[in-house]
Amino acid sequence: MSYEVVLQNKFYLRELVESISLKDSLDQISYQGTIGLKLPASFPGIEPGQEIRISGVPYDSAGSGIAAGGKMVPLLHPGVVWDCSSTLKQTKHMTVTVYDRTIYLAKSEDEYLFPAGGTAAQRLRKYAADWGIPLDTVPDTKTKLKKAVYRPQTLYNMMMSDLKETVKAGGDMYVPRMTPAGLTLFKIGSNNVVWKLEQLEEATQNRTLEGTVTRVKVIGAEDRGDNAPSKVLAVASGETAQYGVLQRIVQDENVKTAGAAKKYAESMLTGQGQSYTVTCLDLNTIRAGDKVNFNGLNLIVTSVSHELGDPGHMTLELATLDDVKRRYYLDH
Structure with a gap:
């Protein structure tokens, strides 16, 4: 088997593994693994909170499906055992759910006050420092953010608010990602x-007008009273001739100038929605946020489910870069 599961950095469980699956999505921070094990009576046991990692032999970049040199690399590491469920018949079978350690940012709540002028990357460093999560090299997200007052909510929600504001202000799209070296921000579609x-x-293709926006009106956030209409900062129109007028009115306290409002309105315009679901032989290093080529199109992985094996299989949900921006960064 081209995969290994290591518990507490000392128990190598490869011979006990019956199945491994990995799941990743743009709307969840933590990479999730599910491991099926067949345990002998002599095994010392697995408990929630223990350290665990999943490693595997990656496939070569030529896409041939041939293992590249046979050397294992971490796929989910550092990981933590979150759930254990066991069944005892003639032998003991256990299902173990594991997450990378960003799960602590998804499950922990706090309050933060950030002054104006900082970036999403700088705030990420603050969250990680406060929660004892090591950092990998963090790219400069560049966009300076407005003052933020975060009342009790998960740290993941705060991080995503920072990243969404970055995109609304014209910056790049990033997603938090845990690597063996620590937490970083991965720029959507930047995989080598x-x-x-x-x-x-x-392979299934879905096309729909559900969610299509052909006109956007951006209104001001200030309260003008009951008898005055909202101040219109900008209006942008798209494919109204082809699809009719499907108008969205948006309001964001961080968008205050006519220029920023126009840019925001134009970024919200979208034609018909297109998404793809693809099931194929597994490429075990693909993560949500990666760019892939399907049917001649460069698309972004919005979710992926790996069923690891020799060979393994995977199911991917794919969308265009513009759809990813609209669905995950602008439409909230």
């Missing part, structure tokens, strides 16, 4: 190796 999806088992 862009896999071409072939050897398909099934």
